[in-house]
Amino acid sequence: MSSAPAAVRQAIENWTECVSSTMRTARRRSDSSAWQMNSVEMRSTPKPAAIVKGETSAAVKHLRLVHHLESPKAKKEGKKQRKREVEVEHLRSSTMYARNPARLNVLLETLRIINHNLPLCICEYEESKLLEALVKKDEMKVIITAERIGETIIESYSSTRKEITEFFEDNKEVYPNFIMMADFWTCKTTSKKYLGLRVYVIDRNWQFTSVLLGTRKFSPSYGDRDKGIRRPFLLWMRRALEDFRLTSSNFYGATSDKGSDVRCLLTDELQLRWEWCIAHMAHAATRSACGMNDKKQDNTEMAELITQLTTTIYQVRTVEVTGDLFEALCNSRTETSTTRLLNYSSARFLSITNAIRRVLDKWPALEEWFAERARKAVRDKTRPPVFPLAGREKDLSHVLSVLVPVAELKRTCQADAPNQVDVLMMLYKLRLNYLNNEKPVRHYLSTDTDPRWIEPNELTPLAKSTRRLLRDAFDERFFCRYYDDAKMAKLRTRSTSSKSHPIYSELEAMFAPPQHRSAAVVVNQMQRRVDEELDRWKDDPMQVERLESGAPESVLSLWRRVEHRQYYIFLPRAVKVLFAVPASSCQIERDFSVSGSMVTSQRTSLSQHNIDMATFLNRNGEFVDLLQCEAIKRGKHREHTPSCFTYPLDLDWDIEEDFSDEILAGFMSSTSFSLYEEGKENS
DSSP states (O other): OOOOOHHHHHHHHHOOOOTTOOOOOOOOOOOOTTTTOOOHHHHHOSSOOOSEETTEEHHHHHHHHTSOOOOHHHHHHHHHHHHHHHHHHHHHTSHHHHHOHHHHHHHHHHHHHHHTTOOGGGGGSHHHHHHHHHHSOGGGOOOOOHHHHHHHHHHHHHHHHHHHHHHHHHHOOSSOOEEEEEEEEEOTTTOOEEEEEEEEEEOTTSOEEEEEEEEEEOOOOHHHHHTOSHHHHHHHHHHHHHHTTOOGGGEEEEEEOSOHHHHHIIIIISOOEEEEOHHHHHHHHHHHHTTOSSOGGGGHHHHHHHHHHHHHHHHHHHOOTTTTHHHHHHHHHOSSSOOSOOOOOTTSTTHHHHHHHHHHHTHHHHHHHHHHHHHHHHHTTSOOOOOTTTTOHHHHHHHHHHHHHHHHHHHHHTSSSOOHHHHHHHHHHIIIIITOTTSOEEOTTOOSSSOOEEOGGGSOHHHHHHHHHHHHHHHHHTGGGGTOHHHHHHOOSSOOSGGGHHHHHTHHHHHOOOOSSOHHHHHHHHHHHHHHHHHHHHHOOOOOOBOTTSOBOOHHHHHHHHHHHTSOSSHHHHHHHHHTSOSOSHHHHHHHHHHHHHSOGGGTTSOHHHHHHHHHHHHTGGGOOGGGOOOOOTTOGGGGSOTTTSOOOOTTSOGGGTOOHHHHHHHSOHHHHHHHHHHHHHO
16 A cells, blocks of 8 residues: 655644634624625615625626626626637537537647647647546547647638638629738748738628738748749739639739838739838838938937937846846836836837837936946946936937827737728827927826926927928828829828829729720719719718717728618728728738747647648638538548649749749649659659
């Protein structure tokens, strides 16, 4: 017989009987301080109501039921719980759960691995097998291996692709109504380059929907990258569109950063109307105005201030002779709990504002830290260091107040699905109010209870010049379309002023059905119809309605009512196209990040196309339906691998002029590449 555990033996040895101890009788719990109140009102109540009942107090329930007040966290958790209960009931009532629960178990395990970046062999761990043997029902037990998970990924991808293809077919119009977002990006965790393609559309229910068509690992050689990647990128994009029954004629416009390769690909090769990502546009304007790029001569004083800022951060973070002095000073001399300065990087959207804000928060600690270093240098009879930012606190404060509204715009653009209307409204307010040299600047420490403003004549010369340069930079990159006809002719989207009239005046080319009359007559007739709708819309007294909560309805809900009135024909169609343009490309950058994190040390044996399919399922979770996932026969899974991941190139095409063997190996399956090599040797 095995001996008792050490903890049990030690507890038995240390136990001593206490003679003076007495057993207390059970009594009613009264932990709540409100319950112990001895007020006159409570004693006069004939039957006092319990304020604490179980886990949720009666006061909280009263606030939620009577006053409709609830904490955001509780509201979010309650919504997730209700959604989970509905999903569980849906799965339990399904035919798959009744006839083949083991397959449902495999599908759920696959989905868990995909969504949480778990190793594919997690079900082969000994602990996982013990958990399955003890907890799961006998009818749901099944042997799950990494190979089985890989096959299930292909099955899930195949069914999800069918769902998305049907969604695209249901929302196609006779005119181009889809918006494309294409980009290539280097993942910071793996240093691998990826190609990505996303599609945006306003569906028939007037919901803004985005679908990731796929990502693809891409490693071009130096020579190919020097000439650009438009040719291989275009081949992959067209093959990805074909897998979903789409062509470039279904797309009206595209959004990306201002990289020359992608922009020329979208405008020259695909003939799409290009729009700049607002987040990248705002960051480019900030870099230009603050002298953070090659044009430092435009704002040399701001460039010098940034150099002093980075020098200060570097010294505080790298000097070791002071030990933990700066952390101790932060705890004793400042109000915030942080004890480190933030690094500055010109490539990050919010880096400059975050770095300046942290320096201002720790200003007393910085002054004392450099003063102590100077005293130590005097004791050591060495040259004392100089505080690089000495006397620049006011400049930092005013410059930060100017940059904070721009940072808020960038932060809004970095949401998972930023609202175009909200982003454009912030952009217009930024230009009209915060970048207007005649209006005061809101102080960065201003709050609703304690508003603080800086008058224009109180701004430092550096803040004034930076504000003026910011205004000019935003005008050059965005607002010039409202007064420059040449710019307006090229940038037809996101223009809601009177200058947007050319968009609607050319609707006959987009929406007009084919006619048997002469072209001149058709154009004139459509022109008159569009002008009539525009005139009616200007005089239409239609107002925005309020929801039950009191909030105004969204702009898409407004236009859905306009469409249902059947009083306008062309304007709702144009609005669907314009509002489908995404405000930011940050969503596809998250796709790249997920794709990079899928390649971990635990997944070295997983093929690349399975990684791409797992990313597709992870980022298109709303289209994944486990109950519609059809099983594929053993040995047939390779036939269902999408062609955009592994496809053969035309052997009649002279591919050696444009591609190296490394690029071909990245775009072709091993079998196709072997056939190509054999054909090249035979020739």
